[in-house]
Ligand SMILES: Cc1cc2nc3c(=O)[nH]c(=O)nc-3n(C[C@H](O)[C@H](O)[C@H](O)COP(=O)(O)OP(=O)(O)OC[C@H]3O[C@@H](n4cnc5c(N)ncnc54)[C@H](O)[C@@H]3O)c2cc1C
């Protein structure tokens with residue numbers, strides 16, 4: 323079997339020969355030179371490496387590039403369009419959702435999925451649903467504020483939430 | 493990480509043949525347990541057999557009071573599935589509490605039960621609901637499936653393709669989670685079938701998921717939280733670690749069982765919506 327992966331990254335189709343053991347995070351950073359996706363822990367805990375695979379937030383350090391064959395990936399580099407920030411990026415700027423910035427790209431990608439897929443978010447549900455992303459600086463307070471602000475933009479704007487689930491956890 | 497070959501079969505039979513042909517080959521579904529183990533070199537497969545292209549192992553359906561879930565169904569899909577939420581809301585709630593959103597977007601029910609992690613959530617549902625594990629070769633009763641730490645009744649090369657859950661009258665899962673890993677320090681699934689049979693399955697407390705007959709008998713007589721509150725649990729087979737000793741886990745078992753009975757008795761066991 324040819325060791326070739328072929329996928330779409332931020333709307334651009336890419337094909338590369340890689341070893342099967344290449345992680346998706348490594349593929350993005352080292353093979354495509356897109357270093358916006360960070361590697362914080364490399365043990366599936368911190369969420370810094372979060373990207374969207376066919377719209378689902380996943381930890382790219384815990385997926386082989388081969389497993390992403392044929393999918394469409396969105397990374398932090400693909401969020402802004404025509405020089406305009408994505409609503410989640412704009413909310414992070416407005417509400418000071420970052421300090422050192424290391425967790426930010428993963429945090430933003432995770433929150434993009436959150437506001438796209440979930441309706442009726444409140445502070446408690448945002449805190450709970452962000453448990454796959456760790457931030458060592460902010461204490462989360464402004465991240466939660468930014469998330470709720472971005473969710474409001476989504477709810478009122480054209481970017482309607484795609485389904486109506488909120489919290490399912492008991 | 494060691495090198496390996498990556499193969500992507502289209503059918504379960506083909507996947508089983510590839511696993512049997514290569515002694516050190518391993519199946520990979522969500523990769524949420526296997527990939528971290530490979531990074532740590534706790535696992536070093538010669539071949540990875542990726543099950544994600546096998547259509548027959550996906551999806552949910554209800555037939556004759558049995559909910560069948562394909563092994564490749566992801567935790568997030570089970571949590572959101574209107575079929576599952578209507579048939580067994582406690583199972584959807586369990587799936588929505590596994591790990592975090594990113595883990596739920598990748599991890600699968602088949603991978604979780606084949607892995608038989610002592611602290612995993614799904615094994616409690618398979619045993620506590622009296623499910624049947626289906627493979628291309630046979631059907632395995634839940635009571636015979638989980639046999640030890642990371643050990644199941646699956647033979648070399650044998651794959652889980654579906655899990656068939658009889659739909660109970662009511663059920664609920666309550667987990668006391670280890671806050672860093674989010675796995676169960678102790679988790680309890682309680683179910684009562686339409687004929688009044690009660691099953692109580694406990695995860696996180698021992699080498700693998702197990703049933704507790706004393707709690708089941710008390711709840712069969714009276715399905716209330718009060719019926720189990722004062723039942724003492726033998727500590728001999730229970731785990732002790734830095735997160736909690738055997739006495740602590742023994743204490744949690746009836747406490748969580750009572751909470752699960754309470755939750756199962758509410759009309760909407762999915763919890764907060
Ligand atoms: C940060 C984090 C938090 C987590 N928290 C929880 C939690 O709270 N509760 C919980 O229950 N789990 C938790 N998990 C584990 C998670 O649920 C995994 O998804 C699950 O244990 C394994 O499923 P998988 O599809 O990822 O399997 P994989 O990792 O792909 O495979 C696991 C094992 O099963 C075998 N296998 C896979 N599919 C099959 C099949 N169909 N038939 C036979 N063998 C198969 C593989 O060969 C491998 O040995 C967590 C994981 C992470 C990374």
Ligand code: FES
Nearest residue numbers: 362363364369383
């Ligand atoms: S780098 Fe992937 S989860 Fe931390």
Ligand code: FES
Nearest residue numbers: 421422457458459
């Ligand atoms: S801003 Fe520094 S880790 Fe989050």
